[in-house]
Amino acid sequence: MSPATDADPSRAQQAAPDPVVQLGFLSGQLGHALRRAQATMLVDLQPKLAAEGFRPIQFVVLEVLGHNPGLRQARVSAALGMKHTNLVPLLDELEQRGLMQRRKVMADRRASALFLTEAGSQATERLRRIVAEHEARFAARLGPHGRHELLGLLQRLTDPGFDPGR
Amino acid sequence: MSPATDADPSRAQQAAPDPVVQLGFLSGQLGHALRRAQATMLVDLQPKLAAEGFRPIQFVVLEVLGHNPGLRQARVSAALGMKHTNLVPLLDELEQRGLMQRRKVMADRRASALFLTEAGSQATERLRRIVAEHEARFAARLGPHGRHELLGLLQRLTDPGFDPGR
Numbered sequence: 001m002s003p004a005t006d007a008d009p010s011r012a013q014q015a016a017p018d019p020v021v022q023l024g025f026l027s028g029q030l031g032h033a034l035r036r037a038q039a040t041m042l043v044d045l046q047p048k049l050a051a052e053g054f055r056p057i058q059f060v061v062l063e064v065l066g067h068n069p070g071l072r073q074a075r076v077s078a079a080l081g082m083k084h085t086n087l088v089p090l091l092d093e094l095e096q097r098g099l100m101q102r103r104k105v106m107a108d109r110r111a112s113a114l115f116l117t118e119a120g121s122q123a124t125e126r127l128r129r130i131v132a133e134h135e136a137r138f139a140a141r142l143g144p145h146g147r148h149e150l151l152g153l154l155q156r157l158t159d160p161g162f163d164p165g166r
Numbered sequence: 167m168s169p170a171t172d173a174d175p176s177r178a179q180q181a182a183p184d185p186v187v188q189l190g191f192l193s194g195q196l197g198h199a200l201r202r203a204q205a206t207m208l209v210d211l212q213p214k215l216a217a218e219g220f221r222p223i224q225f226v227v228l229e230v231l232g233h234n235p236g237l238r239q240a241r242v243s244a245a246l247g248m249k250h251t252n253l254v255p256l257l258d259e260l261e262q263r264g265l266m267q268r269r270k271v272m273a274d275r276r277a278s279a280l281f282l283t284e285a286g287s288q289a290t291e292r293l294r295r296i297v298a299e300h301e302a303r304f305a306a307r308l309g310p311h312g313r314h315e316l317l318g319l320l321q322r323l324t325d326p327g328f329d330p331g332r
Contacts, residue, residue, distance in 0.1 A: 021245035024233035025294055026226060029301055030313065031211065033320040034204045035226075039247045040324045041197050060192060060201075067190035079187035081205045128191055135195055141326045142319060147196065150319040153312055154199040158206045160307045 030157070045134045054127055057082075061090060062116065062124040065100060070113040072105070081158075099123055196323070211300050220293060223248075227256060228282065228290040231266060236279040238271070247324075265289055 026032045045056050064076060073091065077084045091114070094100040099120035102112035116124065139147045192198045211222050230242060239257065243250045257280070260266040265286035268278035282290065305313045 021230065021237065021241055022233040023245070024229055025298070026229055028317060029297075030304055030316065031204075031207050031222070031297070031301060032226065033317050033324075034200060034207065036247050037320040037323045038197075038200045038204050041200065043247075045197065056197070060198065063190055063192055064187065067188040071187065075187055079189070081202050081209075131195075131197070132191070135197060138196055138323060141322055146319055146322065149315060150196065150323070151194060151199050153308060153316040153319070154203040156307055156312065157304060157316070158199075158203045 041134075041138055044138075045131065048130050048134060049127060052123075052127060052130065054123070056131075057086075058090060058094065059124070059127045059131060061087070061094065062099065062120060063128065065114050065116050066121060066124050069115055070103075072111050072113060073102075074111075076114065094120070207300075207304055210304075211297065214296050214300060215293060218289075218293060218296070220289070222297075224256060224260065225290070225293045225297060227253070227260065228265065228286060229294065231280050231282050232287060232290050235281055236269075238277050238279060239268075240277075242280065260286070 023032070042056060049056055049059060060080060061076065064079060065071060068075075073087065074084065076082070076091075077087045080087075091100065091102070095102060098117055101115050101117055103115060105111040105113050142150060189198070208222060215222055215225060226246060227242065230245060231237060234241075239253065240250065242248070242257075243253045246253075257266065257268070261268060264283055267281050267283055269281060271277045271279050308316060
């Protein structure tokens with residue numbers, strides 16, 4: 001492996017698994033396979049969103065706020081499976097950039113209701129087109145049936161109580 | 167949602183998706199579903215490994231070094247799909263804790279060969295039992311067929327050139 005590859009994290013991350021490196025116990029592990037798949041998609045998406053000044057998780061939060069005007073902070077973290085301690089600085093940044101506003105809730109002094117600004121809505125729309133194109137390219141690797149299967153299996157892994165057949 | 171839930175990131179992260187929060191464009195997205203599934207598994211594993219003084223990614227690196235004595239740093243990042251800039255401080259910490267050693271390679275002044283120490287091997291063995299139990303509990307949510315299907319689909323997503331049928 002050349003020093004040039006060594007110094008280029010995006011090439012290292014996109015490379016196919018090194019056939020000579022033994023993964024031992026890791027190969028065939030769900031946790032490991034999920035981490036690899038997510039890293040592969042992120043490495044594709046990150047530079048595209050960075051060119052617009054955003055990180056993937058910022059898009060996710062903007063998208064949810066756009067669909068749920070007035071949502072409380074705690075419900076954003078619950079709905080997205082995010083740690084509250086990671087969400088707060090992310091919201092701070094979006095607010096400072098004029099993309100989102102916190103408004104006080106009369107009934108509960110500790111709670112804030114969250115709203116996208118007009119600039120926030122426009123940014124979300126722009127980012128959504130980029131993400132949709134990225135998503136479609138990965139979905140094409142699986143075909144419509146494979147994509148549907150994968151979503152169902154991930155749902156069962158994430159939420160064992162979920163049963164779409166009931 | 168109570169303030170107690172709000173302040174407890176592990177509860178927020180393990181909760182089923184909030185049925186009232188609209189995910190809009192995100193629902194049915196591969197990227198989003200992968201992030202949720204990985205977060206669900208990590209939230210289960212993290213406290214179990216933290217009780218032993220480790221993070222999940224540290225276990226992954228220890229496991230690979232144990233199976234590949236003398237591996238070069240650049241090949242670790244390539245094999246694991248990790249950014250090189252994230253790997254270096256991780257290796258520094260493992261070395262400082264006496265779990266891993268870097269040894270100079272005669273043929274290439276810039277390269278180091280990596281080796282687990284005896285303490286590193288023992289720690290890896292201990293962690294492997296914890297990870298195997300965690301993995302088995304999630305695999306049980308899918309059943310043997312579902313687990314096999316999921317691994318195949320994740321492989322196709324990560325490495326579109328991979329074809330196990332050839």
